[in-house]
Amino acid sequence: MKISDLLKGLNDYTLSGNDYNITNINYNSRNVTDNGLFFCIEGFSADGHTFAKEAVQNGAVALVVSKDVDVDKKVTIIKVKDTRKAMALISANFYGNPLNSLKVIGITGTNGKTTSTFMMKSILDAAGFKTGLIGTIFNVFGDQMEVAKRTTPESMDLQRNFKKMVDEGVEYCIMEVSSHSLELKRVYGINFEVGIFTNLTQDHLDFHKTMENYFNAKLKLFYTSKNAIINLDDDYGLKLVELINERKTTYAIDAMADVMAKEIIISDEGTKYKLYYNSDEIDINLHMPGKFNVYNSLGCAAAAISIGIDLETIKLGLENLKFVPGRSEKINSKRGFTVIIDYAHTPDGIENILKSTREYTKGKLIALFGAGGDRDKSKRPKMGFAAGKIADFCIITSDNPRSEEPEKIIEDIMLGIYETGCEYKVIVDRKDAIKYALEIAREGDVIVIAGKGHETYQILKDKTIEFDEKKIINELLNE
Ligand SMILES: CC(=O)N[C@H]1[C@@H](OP(=O)(O)OP(=O)(O)OC[C@H]2O[C@@H](n3ccc(=O)[nH]c3=O)[C@H](O)[C@@H]2O)O[C@H](CO)[C@@H](O)[C@@H]1O[C@H](C)C(=O)N[C@@H](C)C(=O)N[C@H](CCC(=O)O)C(=O)O
Numbered sequence: 292m293k294i295s296d297l298l299k300g301l302n303d304y305t306l307s308g309n310d311y312n313i314t315n316i317n318y319n320s321r322n323v324t325d326n327g328l329f330f331c332i333e334g335f336s337a338d339g340h341t342f343a344k345e346a347v348q349n350g351a352v353a354l355v356v357s358k359d360v361d362v363d364k365k366v367t368i369i370k371v372k373d374t375r376k377a378m379a380l381i382s383a384n385f386y387g388n389p390l391n392s393l394k395v396i397g398i399t400g401t402n403g404k405t406t407s408t409f410m411m412k413s414i415l416d417a418a419g420f421k422t423g424l425i426g427t428i429f430n431v432f433g434d435q436m437e438v439a440k441r442t443t444p445e446s447m448d449l450q451r452n453f454k455k456m457v458d459e460g461v462e463y464c465i466m467e468v469s470s471h472s473l474e475l476k477r478v479y480g481i482n483f484e485v486g487i488f489t490n491l492t493q494d495h496l497d498f499h500k501t502m503e504n505y506f507n508a509k510l511k512l513f514y515t516s517k518n519a520i521i522n523l524d525d526d527y528g529l530k531l532v533e534l535i536n537e538r539k540t541t542y543a544i545d546a547m548a549d550v551m552a553k554e555i556i557i558s559d560e561g562t563k564y565k566l567y568y569n570s571d572e573i574d575i576n577l578h579m580p581g582k583f584n585v586y587n588s589l590g591c592a593a594a595a596i597s598i599g600i601d602l603e604t605i606k607l608g609l610e611n612l613k614f615v616p617g618r619s620e621k622i623n624s625k626r627g628f629t630v631i632i633d634y635a636h637t638p639d640g641i642e643n644i645l646k647s648t649r650e651y652t653k654g655k656l657i658a659l660f661g662a663g664g665d666r667d668k669s670k671r672p673k674m675g676f677a678a679g680k681i682a683d684f685c686i687i688t689s690d691n692p693r694s695e696e697p698e699k700i701i702e703d704i705m706l707g708i709y710e711t712g713c714e715y716k717v718i719v720d721r722k723d724a725i726k727y728a729l730e731i732a733r734e735g736d737v738i739v740i741a742g743k744g745h746e747t748y749q750i751l752k753d754k755t756i757e758f759d760e761k762k763i764i765n766e767l768l769n770e
């Protein structure tokens with residue numbers, strides 16, 4: 292594609308050089324090939340401008356920059372203020388503007404995005420649409436799928452994924468929109484058919500610094516959504532509803548909202564409730580336990596209603612979904628206790644999964660978790676406090692320590708545990724910790740193993756090792 296065609300819709304740029312025909316675009320110099328265009332991104336750990344020469348050596352004939360670079364005069368230079376924004380727009384052009392023929396439903400919030408995308412997909416599938424999915428666990432392109440590297444991909448990768456979906460005949464893409472992606476313009480230029488807000492509680496303050504910044508990042512999704520779906524039982528949902536002028540549909544259990552749930556019954560098998568919308572009502576039987584899953588399903592029901600799907604189909608879609616990998620996943624032991632694998636990795640997530648499990652725990656409730664390294668440090672004692680308040684016994688271990696000392700992360704969590712006076716044991720090695728939990732559990736007990744859910748690896752300082760929690764638990768239970 293000609294450079295002039297790639298730049299359509301882009302404002303505020305200066306151009307010097309030939310109108311080359313571009314065959315590949317990239318933001319990583321190492322992946323550029325002949326006749327390529329390279330985006331120089333000023334990042335957090337590196338500055339893409341320093342790789343301009345390498346990109347040219349690898350075949351780049353055009354560079355998108357925000358500052359001057361010293362390269363061969365034959366290279367076309369497109370200078371912009373913000374190379375991340377430019378990358379989003381140029382990528383859409385390069386992949387043939389796939390969103391002209393694909394509708395996108397974006398889901399944001401601290402917790403519940405992955406779960407909600409699965410629920411939303413199931414409803415749209417039940418309504419007969421061909422669907423695609425982008426999120427933490429995997430990306431689905433109609434009948435194909437791939438394991439995901441990130442919750443919300445870089446804009447260029449995202450546009451390529453949209454193109455794949457269009458090629459597969461997908462009509463609706465349901466995607467998780469992380470706060471990082473909103474802040475780093477990975478979703479810049481996308482007009483969402485529907486935006487769903489699940490909730491906002493503490494996470495990612497390493498990146499956003501304050502809850503206000505975190506909220507403002509999330510808010511961006513709703514300025515570009517045709518329909519905004521808002522949880523009115525969440526404090527930030529109440530703020531959001533005041534700020535948004537687009538079409539809104541609200542949902543809640545406690546507050547008065549457009550879509551509501553009443554008569555909620557939670558068991559270890561799932562959750563039953565009555566969904567109310569206008570003068571209609573319908574019984575819903577979710578296969579996933581927890582009040583938070585009632586919220587996730589209400590958000591999706593409200594979104595489905597906003598695009599004209601009827602309540603019977605919504606019920607069918609929600610009830611078709613049997614489970615989400617690594618979210619409230621249950622393993623029964625022959626010794627009469629239950630193990631729950633869950634992805635809770637925030638104070639609110641931990642509180643929710645433990646509260647909901649408490650409702651059906653006959654014996655002791657044992658919580659096993661750690662916290663990710665190189666992530667929000669201030670959430671760690673709060674996670675400890677949340678768990679210590681609810682569980683009968685806590686086992687504190689490692690999550691993905693990344694570049695940090697595992698013992699240091701555990702110390703941070705312990706500050707919260709001490710405050711609660713809950714009984715605990717620290718076992719740094721996660722597999723040993725799981726083994727210990729299975730040894731001490733008795734009939735009627737429930738062990739909640741939180742934080743890593745579907746992940747099949749553990750990121751240590753010097754290496755990433757295979758760590759498939761479900762496999763490990765099953766092996767230990769059969770030993
Ligand atoms: C904070 C953040 O999101 N950072 C991401 C971002 O980094 P960055 O823009 O700062 O890039 P950088 O690594 O400094 O490099 C700058 C540029 O130089 C380029 N480069 C670098 C080396 C080289 O040899 N050649 C070269 O061209 C890089 O490709 C990049 O374009 O862009 C990089 C390239 O795409 C990502 O790898 C990196 O994700 C890091 C690893 C990350 O962990 N991100 C997490 C926090 C994240 O995004 N999480 C959210 C989920 C949150 C949730 O679910 O709640 C997500 O959406 O996944």
Ligand SMILES: Nc1ncnc2c1ncn2[C@@H]1O[C@H](COP(=O)(O)OP(=O)(O)OP(=O)(O)O)[C@@H](O)[C@H]1O
Pocket residue numbers: 400401402403404405406407427442467489490583584586587617618619633634635636639640641643644744
């Ligand atoms: N609506 C909710 N409110 C609070 N906690 C929830 C909610 N839904 C799920 N959770 C808890 O949070 C965990 C993560 O859920 P899920 O993976 O759906 O969230 P996510 O927003 O996609 O997370 P991530 O930001 O890591 O992608 C679950 O395992 C559960 O413990």
Ligand SMILES: N[C@H](CCC[C@H](N)C(=O)O)C(=O)O
Pocket residue numbers: 442636662663664666690691742743746
């Ligand atoms: N999307 C979240 C996932 C956290 C999962 C947990 N296992 C960890 O590694 O901290 C993050 O990147 O912060």
Ligand SMILES: [Mg+2]
Pocket residue numbers: 404405426427428442467
């Ligand atoms: Mg997710």
